[in-house]
Amino acid sequence: MKQIFQRYALALFWLAQEENQISEFMNECQQILKIFAKNQDFLQLIKNDALKKEEKKEILSSVFKNEIPSKILYFMNVIVDHHREKYIQEIIEEFIQICLKHLNIKKGTIYSTIPLSDVQIQKMEEKISTLLKSKVILQNQ
Known part of the structure; x- marks a missing residue:
């Protein structure tokens, strides 16, 4: 399939x-x-x-x-x-x-006990993007 x-x-x-x-x-x-x-x-x-x-x-x-x-x-x-x-x-x-x-975009999920703000998610995306040398898109659950 x-x-x-x-x-x-x-x-x-x-x-x-x-x-x-x-x-x-x-x-x-x-x-x-x-x-x-x-x-x-x-x-x-x-x-x-x-x-x-x-x-x-x-x-x-x-x-x-x-x-x-x-x-x-x-x-x-x-x-x-x-x-x-x-x-x-x-x-x-x-x-x-x-x-x-x-x-070259990577997607991921952040698991947290409390919802993260858009600013927090954006900062994490930037740091991980730098480490991976590709754009990262994260979502919070």
Whole structure:
């Protein structure tokens, strides 16, 4: 299965690279994943075998048309056309991982008993970025 995710994710990455918009595409895809996470029913609807391809594409278009670049929407439609919509979330996650690697960005999680302020997180990111010689993005849990 991972090969399927990688194949589609790489295709989107090559498109983003060709458009010189890797960061922008990555950010948009992160927003798409947030929408999927907040709306599991929406994600299940897209994955539902009872719906026809055209219906799924119409749903995607109605939700994302003015929210994401048309090329990402077109890519999501290609996923539906090839009957890979069950893996749409995993494909997007794989695309983000490819982008992070290409941009030399490391992600991490800080576990603390009390929530850290944005300033504290930023200071930690800067120190770790210096140590690792790459950009670091941290989230607090």
